[in-house]
Amino acid sequence: MSRAEAPAAGTAPGRAPARRRPGGLLRSELLTTFRRWRTLALLGVLAAVPVLFGIAVKVETADGGSLGGGGGGGEEAGPAFISQVTNNGLFLVFTALAATLPFFLPMAVGVIAGDALAGEANAGTLRYLLVAPAGRTRLLLTKYATTLVFCLAATLVVALSALAVGAALFPMGELTTISGTRIGFGEGLERALLIALVVAASLVGVAAIGLFLSTLTSSGIAAMATTVGLLITVQILDQIPQLHAVQPYFFSHYWLSFADLMREPVYWDEITRNLGLQAVYAAVFGSAAWARFTTKDITA
């Protein structure tokens, strides 16, 4: 049970009643996280990926020809989109998200989530936050909320960078969906935003796992490394055909289903399954993190 969460039944005598500003800690947490050099470096790397992609495609197609062999079927969403980039820069957004979702994005989230509590414990700042008193549940929720904000920020950084590069290097305009129908540029942008949101939501599970691992140790590096290691392991296991019975339960299994948003009409089945799976992971590992963190001896 939580032992730091008894309701604040009274305030100090002689002090004005507390005016609660629930956003105070979250704001501080966001500022602290996004001012960290490491966070900015991660976002910088993510912003660079679409730039590299854009330049690579541009160079490859500089002679006026199309991208050789890119349209192959078996290679998931990335290559399917990449062949379209030269026709429409907007496809660079989809390509970049498809390319970063399997590894770069979750790795960045794993770093932030893994460090969330373990890093504070390592620096000793955790004990001061707790005697402030931040409240263990409140601090955990704040950390998770901040990690989710980072998921969204990281995804948007990739998407916006890709959009900018796409607009700079390639023509923009009407686009063809995977189903072969044509949609206007405006609707295409809407789809791109929707896809970015779905991609961000796909990271919710990894964020919860990272936060749980972060409650187990006082070493930020250990928590980050374990989260990223787990991510790689699951990605590999997801490729082994013999394991197909359990693969639907892997948090990464339906990640690339966001491509279905580019169908006309949109095929929601796997997207819903993905979001549901992320919610389950968030609930399970969130509860585990709470159970662990609220009863843990803080000796660091």
Place this chain on the structure above:
Amino acid sequence: MDRGPSADEDKAVGRGVDGGLDEGGARGEDEDAVIATRALTKRFRGGQLAVDGLDLSVPAASVFGFLGPNGSGKTTTIRMLMGLIAPTSGAARVLGRPMPESARAVLPQVGALIEGPALYGFLSGRENLMRYDAADPTAEGRTRRARVGAALERVGLASAAGKKAKAYSLGMKQRLGLAAALLQPRRLLVLDEPTNGLDPQGMREIRSLVRELAAEGTTVFLSSHLLDEIEQVCTHAAVMAQGRLLTQGPVAELAARARGRLTVTTPDTADAARVLKEQGVGDLVTAGDRVSGEPPGRDLAEVNAALVAAGVRVRGFGLERGTLEDAFVALTGEGFDVAG
């Protein structure tokens, strides 16, 4: 505030005299003790018994010295009082409420410096304090900047407030940690080794700050392994060794428990030593022109008369007051710096 420091002081001293070594004496008055523990015990998972049946009672408005060698369980006790560690058994009350259950109600009224300062190196001193203040749900956001400024001023860091904390010296970090404990008016300050890393000037400043706060009615719970420090600022003290409480009470009383030594200053040290021995003074030590020893049971005036009668020229004659260190050595039978 109706807590007149001097009135409380008297009461506290009175209790100490009654209670003395017998913790039972303090039990009935746990309600107005700022910190009260009952058989508080912590056994870590490795099986190591860090704190063993601690019965601590810290009177209101006292400056309470928590003394013990490194590794004696002081910090573990403080962590239990602050709700960071759950006790294995026993109970702790802080400001009259059970910990760690009432942490959210109690801790906003407590400022703490635990095992040295911990800061965000990439944030400035001011930003560090803003963050710690934001962590307190009872702290008002509107007054945050002003309170942070006042706390920085109070510890003498106002001019370095904009510097990144990683560029701070250990002494400056310690001051910033203290400032974090002073962000709000507190009823209790828990300072774990507050003068660590400070130069003598810094130590003096901390001591005067502690006195100032105590004069305002704040109870100060000060852990240290420096006997000097405790003796200079504390009204009360407790001594821990190997996880157990050896004694607690007013400092004057603890020091008095160590028997003073009779010291005679004379050019005739050899004669003086002989006469003193005849008068029943034990453990005689001659150093320069001073002869000292354990005072005998009889009236010291007679001892002095005997010296004079024997023709010893006496320049000085007196009983040297026992120090806390003597008390500690008497209690533990060992030097102070031995880790438990």
